[in-house]
Amino acid sequence: MPERSGRTPRVAVAGNPNAGKTSIFNKLTGTVGAVANYPGVTVETRSGRAERDGRDFEVVDLPGTYSLTAYSGEELVARNFIIEERPEVVIDVVDASNLERNLYLTVQLMEMRAPLVIALNMVDLARARGIEVDAPRLSRLLGVPVVPTVGNRGEGVEELLSACARVAEEPPQASRVTYGHMVEGEVTRLALLCGAEEGLARRYAPRWLAVKLLEGDPDVLRRVRQLSDASEQLEKAAAESAGRIELHSGEDPATIIAERRYG
8 A cells, every 4th residue: 555645654553452562552652642532432542653764654553452353342443444544554463472363363454455564572472481483484474574573672663663664665465365265256256246336446455345245244234335336236246155155165154264364
């Protein structure tokens, strides 16, 4: 997602609760930042400023969340900020000692085609537990920069800002998340239909929309109804696709998609 002229590049900081996200935000900005309620909900976001090599960034600390399924206010705020505000960079703070749980959110950010940088945080605690994460290999697997950090001591924060500057200039192409042959066929079919709807395709990645429709995501369904004159046809197509998946696999699409994300 290229940097927009006339606007200070915006960096959103996302991550699981207790992954050290707020420590990273504080070290990036040097302050606890300004607090604001997100419109329509009582969930707070914080913002501050960061500078690297003479370049300014606006940094927004999103609510901590384990996923972006939008079933809670925190999930909805985090997801909507990334979708609607389109930050030039999203820092995903992950706990190096608990990668499997933390990478579920990472995969969902990859599905959204967010311009990602991974802060591999608390590497000191991971090492103390006998866990050594190969950051360069993780970066190759995910297709995005991975920067080891110790947020509460500020270690790796300068390198993290440098990675943000690079991503703001040239967003990486994150590895594609796939869901198995049967689901992939239905996702591709729905993505073509979503892509043909100009009002939707202008704002959202068609493949992401297709996955959300298969999951029956209520917030995405609401958006489709608001923005598309063909919402009834899209919902019908999604229901038919879901039916074919369930008939073939014996499981509903949301369960299969969640399992593939963990995979």
